[in-house]
Amino acid sequence: MPVLTVQTNVPLDGVVVSDILKDASKAVARLLSKPESYVMISIRHGIPMSMGGSEEPAAHGELISIGGLTPANNKKISAAISEIFQQKANIQPGRFYIKFTDVKGSDMGFNGSTF
Template identity: 60%
Template sequence: MPTLNLTTNVPVDAVVASDVLKDATKIVAKTIGKPESYVMVLLNGGQPISFAGSEEPAAYGELISIGGLGSSVNGKLSSALAELLQTKLAVDGSRFYIKFYDVQRSYFGYNGSTF
């Protein structure tokens, strides 16, 4: 049920995309404490983004989860994901925002129903 949606202005080829998806899945699962089989990661590369008036590499993320989030966990996720984006896409951590959503079960749909 944790879903990470990452958008960046960096063009992403299939090989790099696969690496980012795998690594982000592991980061989210381990940090939140949920199985990898529950984690979904979306990566949107090559999107127009301006950050601080510049179109240098930047990224925005949203992480939605039913539980598992909080100030300590969110800080760890922000740090680990920023490091991943720096390593794989050359996005400096100072050019990455992430928003966290802890939602109720009834607000998350799956398999034609809600959790």
């Protein structure tokens, strides 16, 4: 049930967003050893955002997962997701924060119940 939500100030109108969604979904599933069928990726783009007093391309992401978020995995995921957004949206890794949140199954709803 990993959910990755990314917000960026970069307008992605000229970018094939589905490529970012596919690449991020595969990376999250692979690095967390979770079935991709449970991975959700959401991107909001073109929103006002400043980082370090600059409105240069930047992004903020949050990855929520039931398990699998370890210090080692978090580093790998941060590198993989940052690389995808650098290649596809020209957002430099130093302008991309990612928050990792590990939740209990009872704290995540799905299909009218919880995990």
